[in-house]
Amino acid sequence: MANQVQYIFDDKNLRNSEPLKYKEEDLKSEEMIINIGPQHPSTHGVLRLEVVTNGEIVVDVVPHIGFLHRCFEKHAESVPFNQTIPFVDRMDYLAAMNSEHAYAMGVERMLGIDGQLPERVEYIRVLVAELNRLASHFVAIGSYGADIGAFTPFFWMLRDREHILRMLEWVCGARMLYNYIWIGGLFYDLPVGFEERCQEFISYLKPKLTELEKVFIENKIFIERTANVGVLPIDLGISYGVTGPMLRGSGLKYDLRKVDGYSVYPKIEFEVPVGKGEMGTIGDCWDRTWVRAQECHQSVRIIEQCLEQLIGDHKRTRDFDPRKMVPKKIRPKAQDLYVRAENPKGEIGFFFRADGRSDIPLRVKARGPSFMNLSVISELAKGGLIADLIAIVGSIDIVLGEVDR
Amino acid sequence: MKFEEIVEYIKSELGANVVLELIENATPKGFVTNTDRLISVMQFLHSDEQLYFDSLSCLTGLDNGPEEGTVEVIYNLYSIPFDHHLMIKVQVDRDQAEVPTVSGVWKTADWQEREAYDLVGINFNGHPDLRRILMPADWQGNPLRKDYEEQEFYHGIKLEE
Numbered sequence: 001m002a003n004q005v006q007y008i009f010d011d012k013n014l015r016n017s018e019p020l021k022y023k024e025e026d027l028k029s030e031e032m033i034i035n036i037g038p039q040h041p042s043t044h045g046v047l048r049l050e051v052v053t054n055g056e057i058v059v060d061v062v063p064h065i066g067f068l069h070r071c072f073e074k075h076a077e078s079v080p081f082n083q084t085i086p087f088v089d090r091m092d093y094l095a096a097m098n099s100e101h102a103y104a105m106g107v108e109r110m111l112g113i114d115g116q117l118p119e120r121v122e123y124i125r126v127l128v129a130e131l132n133r134l135a136s137h138f139v140a141i142g143s144y145g146a147d148i149g150a151f152t153p154f155f156w157m158l159r160d161r162e163h164i165l166r167m168l169e170w171v172c173g174a175r176m177l178y179n180y181i182w183i184g185g186l187f188y189d190l191p192v193g194f195e196e197r198c199q200e201f202i203s204y205l206k207p208k209l210t211e212l213e214k215v216f217i218e219n220k221i222f223i224e225r226t227a228n229v230g231v232l233p234i235d236l237g238i239s240y241g242v243t244g245p246m247l248r249g250s251g252l253k254y255d256l257r258k259v260d261g262y263s264v265y266p267k268i269e270f271e272v273p274v275g276k277g278e279m280g281t282i283g284d285c286w287d288r289t290w291v292r293a294q295e296c297h298q299s300v301r302i303i304e305q306c307l308e309q310l311i312g313d314h315k316r317t318r319d320f321d322p323r324k325m326v327p328k329k330i331r332p333k334a335q336d337l338y339v340r341a342e343n344p345k346g347e348i349g350f351f352f353r354a355d356g357r358s359d360i361p362l363r364v365k366a367r368g369p370s371f372m373n374l375s376v377i378s379e380l381a382k383g384g385l386i387a388d389l390i391a392i393v394g395s396i397d398i399v400l401g402e403v404d405r
Numbered sequence: 406m407k408f409e410e411i412v413e414y415i416k417s418e419l420g421a422n423v424v425l426e427l428i429e430n431a432t433p434k435g436f437v438t439n440t441d442r443l444i445s446v447m448q449f450l451h452s453d454e455q456l457y458f459d460s461l462s463c464l465t466g467l468d469n470g471p472e473e474g475t476v477e478v479i480y481n482l483y484s485i486p487f488d489h490h491l492m493i494k495v496q497v498d499r500d501q502a503e504v505p506t507v508s509g510v511w512k513t514a515d516w517q518e519r520e521a522y523d524l525v526g527i528n529f530n531g532h533p534d535l536r537r538i539l540m541p542a543d544w545q546g547n548p549l550r551k552d553y554e555e556q557e558f559y560h561g562i563k564l565e566e
Binding site for chain 1 (some may be wrong): 428430431432433459460461462463465467479481485488490492511512513515516517524534536537538539540541542543544548549558560561562563
């Protein structure tokens with residue numbers, strides 16, 4: 001192997017592998033192409049934007065994606081169902097628990113064991129998923145502040161997120177990529193003492209969320225920077241497949257936790273905040289961020305109710321085995337199945353095809369909410385300023401791991 | 406409306422020949438249609454007042470392998486106001502994988518079809534901007550084809566083993 005050729009030098013090797021969509025000669029005389037990214041902090045990862053500008057005005061935006069493509073779907077059809085879960089983590093790495101939950105639900109539905117899981121397992125799943133939702137929204141809000149020039153919220157949010165990551169590390173041993181929710185159960189029960197510490201954390205967090213709203217969300221500078229910027233009408237959003245806080249920011253009360261009522265969400269009380277256009281137009285950048293901040297309050301409510309159950313009716317018992325329902329052999333009948341769930345960014349979906357003869361799926365397609373939410377960017381940014389483009393990209397809250405998969 | 410009612414309604418409005426085959430072992434249930442009628446079926450599903458499938462949740466390209474010799478495109482539709490689900494499938498020949506685009510009906514189909522074109526190698530006729538989306542523009546082959554073999558070198562870099 002030592003003498004194998006690893007690289008063949010050629011002058012043309014450094015040629016551009018992703019050409020521009022617009023050609024210089026097709027532009028009008030006052031138009032110019034500006035390239036933003038892929039290495040730029042305001043693009044939230046490796047996103048490259050080809051921006052056609054006329055002075056300060058954005059004429060068109062063409063996103064070039066795929067820099068973080070790690071062949072999720074190719075991997076998923078070459079390993080058994082349960083071994084795909086670590087790959088699922090790496091899609092939306094800021095909200096891995098939520099993606100795992102959706103994936104595990106899909107395979108459980110194919111096996112026909114959904115709804116038979118112990119209640120304690122379901123409550124733990126919802127608990128960790130909502131903790132992760134908080135962490136994801138904290139990054140979204142904090143980094144959005146940093147994008148448009150407010151640095152303090154970024155530190156505050158990452159400080160509180162750090163507590164959540166440490167709690168989740170205590171649960172499963174990893175900070176971000178958990179592999180905790182298994183098909184048919186969980187890796188482990190919650191560690192002893194977790195419920196009480198989590199309650200303490202929640203009572204610490206509540207005033208911090210109010211403080212965030214007062215200092216950041218309702219800040220005059222922030223409102224003036226984001227209100228009436230990047231307005232997304234509902235019908236356009238639905239046509240582009242936009243979901244999650246972005247569509248709710250446009251005023252549509254559409255949350256899959258309520259609509260589909262999966263897991264134990266029907267037993268839990270919470271509200272679905274929607275954008276009202278309080279500071280500007282319905283569906284602007286401010287509404288989206290406000291919806292995320294309100295969802296943090298709702299997640300806290302859900303966590304409180306889960307903890308109540310996990311200490312009360314479904315408390316820890318000596319004979320509780322979170323892996324009792326984990327199947328030894330995962331071989332669903334031949335079928336197609338589409339499963340969806342509410343991720344912090346929107347609707348995550350998995351399409352499965354099982355052939356009934358092997359433990360390996362024939363095809364797994366992942367529908368990432370960030371991918372769909374990003375596709376609407378040219379509609380939002382057209383006709384605005386370049387500076388507003390940065391504000392719009394931040395308000396979409398993309399994770400490039402999920403866009404590129 | 407239940408699935409059976411939806412199918413009956415479509416048959417009565419568009420003719421029985423649009424539903425080639427019902428897919429029973431699927432969640433949500435659906436039917437197979439042919440590529441010639443695909444656009445008219447989709448436009449009807451999208452804008453009919455009783456169905457109103459306003460969102461295309463997921464578009465999947467799928468290769469059945471060289472033995473079967475077919476590729477499929479699977480559309481998962483959802484109606485937000487009525488809470489209906491429906492799965493639509495079309496099947497085409499593997500060597501001439503050409504399906505009409507539905508990007509005129511749902512704008513989200515634009516990127517999703519580009520992804521299916523990129524990874525599975527399905528041509529969407531009439532697509533406004535059919536370029537590769539996840540792989541580089543000068544990549545060879547379609548990675549999710551069952552008989553895919555990756556190229557030996559990419560820009561002079563040895564790829565595997």
